[in-house]
Amino acid sequence: MRISTIAFANLRRRKGKALFLASGISIGIGTAVALLSLSGSLREEIGSQLDRFGANIVVTPHSDSLALDYGGISVSGVSFDQHQLSNEDAAGILRIPYRKRLSVVAPKLLGTVEVAGRKTLIAGVDFASELRLKKWWRLNGRAPESATEVLLGYDIARAVSAIEALPGTSGAADQGTAHHSAAPDVFRVTRERVTVGGREHRIAGVIGQTGGPEDRMVFAQLGQVQDLLGRPGQLSVIEVSALCKDCPVEDMVAQIRKELPHANVSAIQQSVRARTEAVDRLTQFSMVVSVVVLAIGALMIFTTMMSAVVERTKEIGVLRAIGFRRTHIIKGLMIEVVIISAVGGVAGWFGGLVASRLALPYFTEAGAQIELRVSLAAFAIAVAMLTGIISSIYPVMRASRLDPSEAVRYV
Amino acid sequence: MREESLAFVAVENVSKTYSDQDSSGGVQVLRDVSVEIAEGEFVCLMGPSGSGKSTLLTILGAMNHPSEGRLVIDGIDVYALSDERRADFRLQYLGFVFQQHHLMPYLNAIENVMLPLATLKLAGIEKRRRALDVLEKVGLGDKASRLPSQLSGGEQGRLAIARALVNDPPLLLADEPTGTLDTKTGDEIMKVFLDLNSLGQTIFMVSHNPANAALVHRVLHIRDGEFEATSDKKDARTVTRLSPAL
Structure with a gap:
């Protein structure tokens, strides 16, 4: 008791x-x-959703000249900006104190080149990083593995007649409209090569229609594009994906700014803020x-x-x-x-x-x-x-x- | 606080006044009452309703602070103790048998008896042994697992006595323990009290029943908060002094 x-x-x-x-x-x-x-x-x-959105931090050069648009982000004009980013800047980002929270650092160089006789936006990228970042890309084919290979956006591929819709698919019915997405399994790549910047490249693959800017772009390996544009070692933009659930994005932005004082660093939060x-x-x-x-x-x-x-x-x-x-x-x-x-x-x-x-x-x-x-x-x-x-x-x-x-x- | 005293229990010039909204001075229910009780004595307090019997009993029970005077038991000035120490004192010195028994209906007989031991740091087996011993003493050893509702009125009375005895208190207080019982059952309960007293248990009992009073050492009569007279029915074992008559 x-x-x-x-x-x-x-x-x-x-x-x-x-x-x-x-x-x-x-x-x-x-x-x-x-x-x-x-x-x-x-x-x-x-x-x-934020992770699926891709990059949540974007690094661009300081510039008054805003000539190109990429991913809804204004990117400095490739020809006139004063402070270019470089490969060393991408490496610098990996030195910030919060580096363990960095998921992907994807440097790229943007520029315009002639593709089959038309002026087109080209991006030099590191495909390993880029494909981790752009999880929504669905490729018909594969990513380029050598400097002489390119990846075409859906609209460009259509424009240069590199693809054709498979018969009996919705892609066939959508021919002529750019407003409906076309999955990579509704078309086939019909052309092996394309001239980019006056050089012959092999078409490694075509990105299924995304409705985004990549539909109108050509992607090649970073070094190749730097060479094509005559801008060795230079970068236009560095996209960074941080492990972002409750992560201190603003702190990371501040650390990158400190590391790269000559660059604009901004967090993409607007889309999820509401x-x-x-x-x-x-x-x-x-x-x-x-x-x-x-x-x-x-x-x-x-x-x-x-x-x-x-x-x-x-x-x-x-x-x-x-x-x-x-x-x-x-x-x-x-x-x-x-x-x-x-x-x-x-x-x-x-x-x-x-x-x-x-x-x-x-x-x-x-x-x-x-x-x-x-x-x-x-x-x-x-x-x-x-x-x-x-x-x-x-x-x-x-x-x-x-x-x-x-x-x-x-x- | 230990005091010099010849008696085991000494009620010294105790008065008790309850506050009352209708009277500015309150209602005085005990007036300068003194009495001494020796160890082993069986004292019965009699008096009409409202005479102050229950108040004196609760004062003896260390539950009701007197307005004046003091209570000394075994040399301890009871009301000089703090509230919590007085609770300890009750546990150590007093056993209380209530008129309505006040058994816990949801506990069986042995659990009811063990109730006062619940706060002690004793092994469960030791508590049970003590409770069984005292149940045997009151003749309920074979009904330890029964609920109070499964016991007769007399058995409930004996169970209440067992609960009051389990902590081996020097003083047993009983408030009209036979008041609600028929004659036969009342006699049964009185026999238990007398048996206990014959073994040396000091008992102070309030009763209306003259037949019960006839069996004890000494009867105190109280009216309007004052003792009227005393009658020694048996050999008293100590000097009894009443006040204010003396």
Whole structure:
């Protein structure tokens, strides 16, 4: 027989009331867990989208001359800018303190060349980096493996008659329109070679239609383009992909700026900022709703405990009369509260997870998942217990202060 | 705080006034009461309703601070102790048998008896052994696992006595222990008290029943917060002094 034995016996005796209290807490905790899990998953999804978006930091030379556009980013004119980037700058980026968070550093040189008699934007790239960055590219063929090979954008390939639609595919029907995407399996490459910058190159592959600027570009190995454009060692832009879920992009930008003081370094955040703000608002809303629901749960515990103290006045008086200290009374009641709260917390966490899993498909794309986070479980149980304890302090203290001589006479 | 005293229990000039909104001075229920009880004595307190019996009992039970005067038990000025120390004192020195028994309905007989031991740092097996010993003493050794609701009125009374005895208290206090029982069951309970007293247990009992009073060493009569008279039915083992009559 210990004080805890009395507490457990009381819980067994008042199962209904204990379950009522536990369910009140579990509803509060469940709501909080469900909302926080949902907003957490939405945040994760945004992180994934950001990764799919490709580069999140772009390094360009300082220049007043803005002549070309690439990927929605204005790139300095290749012929007139004063401060060129170089291969050494790309290597410099890998020296920043946050270098371990860098996923891809993709240097490129942009310029214009004649392709089959028409002026075309050409990009010299490191294909290993570029293909890691441009995960949405779908190649018909392969990436160039030598200096004499090129990769053509879809529109250029069509313009130089390097591809033709496969019969019976949607690509055939789309001939003549550039507004519909053409997957690489709806056309075939019909031409082996093309003249780029006055030199014959082998067409290694064609990029399926993306709807982006690459449709109108030619890609070749960086060294080859530097040679074609007569700009050895020079770069026009360096795209950087950082592991960006909650990463300090602004700090990374600052570090790259410090490393490359002659360059413009900017983070591409605008496209996701609006959605991030929406999730932030959802998170704030979740917190507010959680607090309100928990406050209601706390109020329920408070009133139930107050009535329990009144109901158990005589019992408490007897315990005090036979030698229980105030602290013993507090301990016994608090054990009950902690057990009820912990059960409510566990049930709430589990219920919240189930609810968030059921609700997730309505908020996110297919494939998004609710993670089983130990920290969230621990947080839920801790908050449940804290809520139970705080809301019981006054009733329990009041119980401990009962005058035993009055309490034993209480009817 | 230990004091010099001849008696085991000394109630010294105790008065008790309860505050009352209707009267500015409050309601005085005990007036300068003094009494001494020797070790091994069985004392019965009788008096009409509202005479101050229960107040005196709760003061003796270290639960009700007197407005004036003091209570000394075994040389300890009980109300000079802090609230928590007084709780310890109750556990160590007092056993309380309530009129309604006040057994915990959700605990079985042995758990009810072990209740006062719950706060002690004793091994569970030792607590159980003590509880079984005292259950045997009151004749309930074979009903240790029964809930109070499964016991008769007399058995519940004996169980309440067992709970009061399990901490081996020097002073047993009983508040009309036979008040709600039929004559036969009441006699059964009184026999337990007398058996305990014959083994040296000091008992202070409040009762309305003259038949019970006839069985004890000494009867105190109280009216309007003052002792009226005393009657020694048996050989008193110590000097009894009443106040304010004396």
